[in-house]
Amino acid sequence: WDTAGQERFRTITSSYYRGAHGIIVVYDVTDQESFNNVKQWLNEIDRYASENVNKLLVGNKSDLSESKVVSSETAKAFADEIGIPFMETSAKNASNVEQAFMAMAAEIKN
Numbered sequence: 001w002d003t004a005g006q007e008r009f010r011t012i013t014s015s016y017y018r019g020a021h022g023i024i025v026v027y028d029v030t031d032q033e034s035f036n037n038v039k040q041w042l043n044e045i046d047r048y049a050s051e052n053v054n055k056l057l058v059g060n061k062s063d064l065s066e067s068k069v070v071s072s073e074t075a076k077a078f079a080d081e082i083g084i085p086f087m088e089t090s091a092k093n094a095s096n097v098e099q100a101f102m103a104m105a106a107e108i109k110n
Contacts, residue, residue: 017049022056022104027075029059029088030067035075042082054107058100063090075091 016021026040028034038057045055057079059070072088079086085103089096 012043014048017053018046020049020053021108022054023049024056024058024100024104026058026060026089027070029061029070029075030064033068035070036061038078054104056100056104056107057084057086059086059088060091062088062095063092 022047025038025045027038042055045053057075059072059075061067075088076086085107087096087098087100087103091097
């Protein structure tokens with residue numbers, strides 16, 4: 001499921017988490033608020049998903065390096081702190097997109 005972080009989906013997202021084996025939380029590297037919202041999404045995941053659900057933090061729009069406001073180091077440190085993998089992607093040029101899904105699939109398989 002892709003809720004695009006929209007508030008109008010907040011009431012139904014809890015049902016998406018049930019039975020999920022993997023959840024990819026994506027934020028926009030050019031939008032600090034997007035990164036700030038990651039904690040809220042992770043709290044919802046912890047609340048509604050199974051205890052051992054696989055999680056992956058992904059910073060998207062890595063192609064916009066001149067507009068980047070969330071550093072890779074900041075995001076990686078946060079991901080390390082909570083014990084989940086992290087990577088950056090660009091949907092525009094497909095950089096690391098397949099790798100993100102493959103990483104999640106590998107986590108689920110293990």
